[in-house]
Amino acid sequence: MRLKLVPEQTKFDFFSRPVLWLGISALLMVVAMASFLMQGLNYGIDFRGGTTIRTESTQVVDVGAYRAALGALELGDVVISEVFDPNFRDDQNVAMVRIGAQDGEEAVSTDVIEDARLALAAVAPDIKFVSVESVGPKVSGELIRTAAIAVTLAIGAVLIYVWLRFEWQFAVGAVVALVHDVVLTIGIFSELQIRFDLAIIAALLTIVGYSLNDTVVVFDRVRENLIKFKSLTLKDVLNLSINETLSRTFMTSVTTLLALIALFVLGGDVIRGFVFAMIWGVIVGTYSSIFVASTILMRLGVKRDWSKPVDTTGNQFGDIDA
């Protein structure tokens, strides 16, 4: 007996409603962009500068009292939030305190942190600062720039690779799907106001890699089938290829999601945002390989006359052997 997520042979028609799918994707992207433009991302200190303090105490966190205690220090913009995690011990009460960048200071001065410690100790005497991170405005500006460059570079490199290995229509399809995934991920971070920091950029790039992985597997099969079934229409070839790879697509998505969900639930709150981005990315990336990348490829059409000789499998790595 085998566990089968997808029947042995499927004949779904993925392109019966191309306008609908592209329309939904376009609409979601517009919503994501609008959310990003209207309320913006909840940037972490990596990108906006400032200080975050993670506090721990055996006493229950009283956000109001913390705010009052720190308000007396006149530190400007202070945000306090309690952190919950199933891994915490019963008497482990954790809060995050974010203090905005201080005028004229690069990293926050030791005195400010010491003052904050004293002020909070008045509320919860056994309070501990388990981590203090402070980033100056100079570095945070550079980090935003580097992050934007990294994402652009990754998408650009992928465009070139897919173009070289396939045809330009494939590259366009793949890149539109990637942009779709990145925009939707940024959108959900903006909509849910999850903290957006440097690690999320790493997650974004991983999503780019994962989504592409999926797209390339489908495209690889499309290329093979285009040669094998010269008489079929492009739409039929695409449908056939997606159906043939559907089982693999689901298997890999499920194993990856299994691992990520384990990390999401048990991995602690520090990386939860990061893992959330990746779970979202895997789902969106799987969807976009089929409904965005392939649909675009169908719209663009592809050269069917492969005049140059290609071996039967369309596999240029065929001579690698164990």
Place this chain on the structure above:
Amino acid sequence: MLQVELWKRVLIWMTVAVGLILATPNVFYNRVETHNDAVKAIDAGFDTTENRATAATWPSFLPSGLVNLGLDLRGGAHLLAEVQVQEVYEARMEAFWPEVRDVLRDARDTVGTIRLQPSPDKGELRVKISEPGGMDRALELVRGLAQPVVSLTGAGSTDIVVRGEDDVIVVSLSEAEQQAMDNRTMQQSLEIIRRRIDEVGTREPTIQRQGFDRILIQVPGIGSAAELKAIIGTTAQLTFQPVISRTTDASERPGAGNELVPALDDEGVFYVLEQAPVVTGEELTNAQPAFDQNGRPAVNFNFNPSGARKFGDYTANNIGSPFAIVLDNEVISAPVIQSHIPGGSGIITGNFTVEESTHLAVLLRAGALPAKMVFLEERTIGPELGQDSIDAGKVATMVAFVAVLVFMALSYGLFGLFANIALILNIALIFGLLSLIGATLTLPGIAGIVLTVGMAVDANVLVFERIREELRTAKGPARAIELGYEKALSAIIDANITTFITAVILYVMGSGPVRGFAITLGFGILTSVFTAIFVTRLLIIIWFERRRPKTIEV
């Protein structure tokens, strides 16, 4: 048909074996770590029986490389400092003024009287001459003071640029000289920071130059970034200067050649000092925490011979007058010279605690930083948080691992078990590679490993699905397996190269924890392709050779 030559089999198993052996030390993390510390101590000359016993707890024929734990897992402090390299230009130009003055004074007939002008740009010397007619001569004279630049890239250029603006001579440093100086400043700063941190004796600090004028400092195990800043943040410029007077007026004019310096302990007290120091900290050879005759913490110091002579001569000639011990522009103390102090040793007293005196001694021994540093980024991670993260990461990895193993076995039966063996080897190989290059494991790095657990099966899934398809067209099991591998290969390669590209970009562009993630992701891709293409395949072939099944089910 389904064959793998013997030498290839041997090579594959050897690669796996080497990976496993390299990964072994991480299973005994604490034991190997204490062993490594002991070995280091013995190398450093502390060859005690105790150290030898500790070193012997881990056999020397086994590798002892470990995966380093990043700050977010071990706890510690991280600082990104920017060195104010321009400060050095200023000091350099100040020191250059007497030379300019002397050479122009000798040509007083043609250039007239000279006067130093205040300059908006601190790296510039502006000298006004009263006879504008002598400008050409003056420029020629000052240019004559230029020295060739001592550096590879600056060869052929001189250190200063001199130009005339009406009746003002403007002297500034040439670009080549600025670059050479910047490099020297950075190297000196790095060296001194390294010495100061080594003095405190912590395990595996990271001290790296980043970009043009920045230094990244990571010290595991230290209590806080503030503590680290106290060790490296002070420039520790020590000077001994003659005292002219003591005052409580902060706006008092010190007069030419003098300066007004605040006292460290007494607020509102200032000293007027001669600017030229008698001796500087550069001539110290040693400094130790000690106690003065009243039992209060103090610092003992020794000068080198030339410093000792200067100090001896000065004290002999100025018995009864006070002199100031100045650290970073604050007077630590201003004792009155009681007697001639020969031999070049002395004691600095002040309102120190024992900790402060120890700290000051460390700073004095390591030498002064050439320029001030501004801290752009500081992070402190407590050891408890790091331990919590490790624990959570361990549990999550185990659960993810078991879930994927069970899922694969359910989906592919026996072939799923082969893939699972490959997956376990895969994780071991990642740790082997990480230990081999001494990479650092961070919390996002653990996430990278978990992600790899999920994604590593992808290559196997591609092959198995392909074998299923080939079986449908009924070519016989051996042929189906062969075709399955052959046809899945291009998809495996394409899919993994694209992910690998993003991992490389992440590594190049990222920093700190993100880089840790990129490393594990990249290694994970390499090892998963290796295990899928070679190890699983070999397992299947060995099984196939033994059983020779007529039909197979994947």
